Amino acid sequence: MIPKVEMLRYQSLSRYEKKSFSRRGVSPVDLNDLLAAYGIPREDDQKRTVLLVRLAHEDRVYGILMALIRMGLSAGSEETELLGELADEIAFGLHVLETQTKNVRNEMRLSASEERYFKIINGSADGILIVDEAGLIRFVNPAAEKILGRKMERLINQPFGLPVVAGESVELDLVGVDGKMAIAEMRVSEIEHEGRKASLAMLRDITLHKQTQADLKEALTKLGRAMMATIGVVTMTVEARDPYTAGHQRRVADLSRAIAREMGNSEQIVEGIYLAGLIHDIGKIAVPSEILTKPARLSKTEFELIKTHCQAGYDILKEVEFPWPVAGIALQHHERIDGSGYPRGIKADEILPEAKIVAVADVVEAMAMDRPYRPAMGLEAALKEIVDYKGVRYDITVVEACLKIFEESSFQFNRS
Numbered sequence: 001m002i003p004k005v006e007m008l009r010y011q012s013l014s015r016y017e018k019k020s021f022s023r024r025g026v027s028p029v030d031l032n033d034l035l036a037a038y039g040i041p042r043e044d045d046q047k048r049t050v051l052l053v054r055l056a057h058e059d060r061v062y063g064i065l066m067a068l069i070r071m072g073l074s075a076g077s078e079e080t081e082l083l084g085e086l087a088d089e090i091a092f093g094l095h096v097l098e099t100q101t102k103n104v105r106n107e108m109r110l111s112a113s114e115e116r117y118f119k120i121i122n123g124s125a126d127g128i129l130i131v132d133e134a135g136l137i138r139f140v141n142p143a144a145e146k147i148l149g150r151k152m153e154r155l156i157n158q159p160f161g162l163p164v165v166a167g168e169s170v171e172l173d174l175v176g177v178d179g180k181m182a183i184a185e186m187r188v189s190e191i192e193h194e195g196r197k198a199s200l201a202m203l204r205d206i207t208l209h210k211q212t213q214a215d216l217k218e219a220l221t222k223l224g225r226a227m228m229a230t231i232g233v234v235t236m237t238v239e240a241r242d243p244y245t246a247g248h249q250r251r252v253a254d255l256s257r258a259i260a261r262e263m264g265n266s267e268q269i270v271e272g273i274y275l276a277g278l279i280h281d282i283g284k285i286a287v288p289s290e291i292l293t294k295p296a297r298l299s300k301t302e303f304e305l306i307k308t309h310c311q312a313g314y315d316i317l318k319e320v321e322f323p324w325p326v327a328g329i330a331l332q333h334h335e336r337i338d339g340s341g342y343p344r345g346i347k348a349d350e351i352l353p354e355a356k357i358v359a360v361a362d363v364v365e366a367m368a369m370d371r372p373y374r375p376a377m378g379l380e381a382a383l384k385e386i387v388d389y390k391g392v393r394y395d396i397t398v399v400e401a402c403l404k405i406f407e408e409s410s411f412q413f414n415r416s
């Protein structure tokens, strides 16, 4: 008997096994020679042979088959040929077993990964559907059923009915079978489904998001309307104390808005300038009404008192959080480019662009319309003033925009 366990204990192979590994065919080895190669003492004096043959299929070597026979044998005998055939059969069997094991492992790996994807797709909050080249729905996940308001059985193999363009994001107005309206955002990408080109559409229910947006817009509109109503009340309050300038602020607001638009400002900025125009003289509330309504030329002291309306207006408005520099415009609407204005005598770039617009509109309106202490000088004189002092007192761009809207007769003061 071969002391196999002892041989295996050596872990490395003897030259006989190594030789068998590297070549085809059966190699007979004397048992005692094989044992000696491992340093194991001879068993007995009987002649016994170990046949070594490698177990190989194509280029794959699986191991060595060793057979002990009680006689001396040489290569090429019937026994060695039979052993060679047996080794080929065993190697083929091992090859089949190995291939099948690999396939089973791959299938198990694939089905585990399929299951994982299936779970992800089914658990997705976004609707996922596959539409084939003929426009038929081939797959829907539960979220898509919910968004489309229809069960899978009523969707599969039915026409999707909407154009699916890869790379585009579109909003869909959907009506479910229950009549419930929904808005969905759809993004499409190209995929291969069951070996054919198809479209993968991702649907996201944005109904709530859209509703929130609409509610917010409505709230802002309401807020804007309430703010404008409040501004209207403030304007009326100021003008009630100063009937001669009634309508002045509204006309300045109208002209400021027209100039701002002509200059190409955004509607958001235009809105702020209009609003500032409506209340730019709010500080007059702090000036005694006898001075405001005095039907004669003002004394120096009285004029100094009038001048305080800019700061007073700023002090009132600075506490209000407008999305525009309304308080600053009220403060600076009598400032001039060359620093000759009031209350601070600031110059050019120190003045807010919006205040430069209201300043020109204010001067033009004041000269074109009647004042408590004098009749109107007329529009011509008003425009001459801004032309004469263009780039000196008044901003060049603002003056040019103002002249253009009057020249093109696109603007007229409302006299009411």
Ligand SMILES: [Fe+2]
Pocket (backbone or CB within 6 Å): 280, 281, 333, 334, 362
């Ligand atoms: Fe003013």
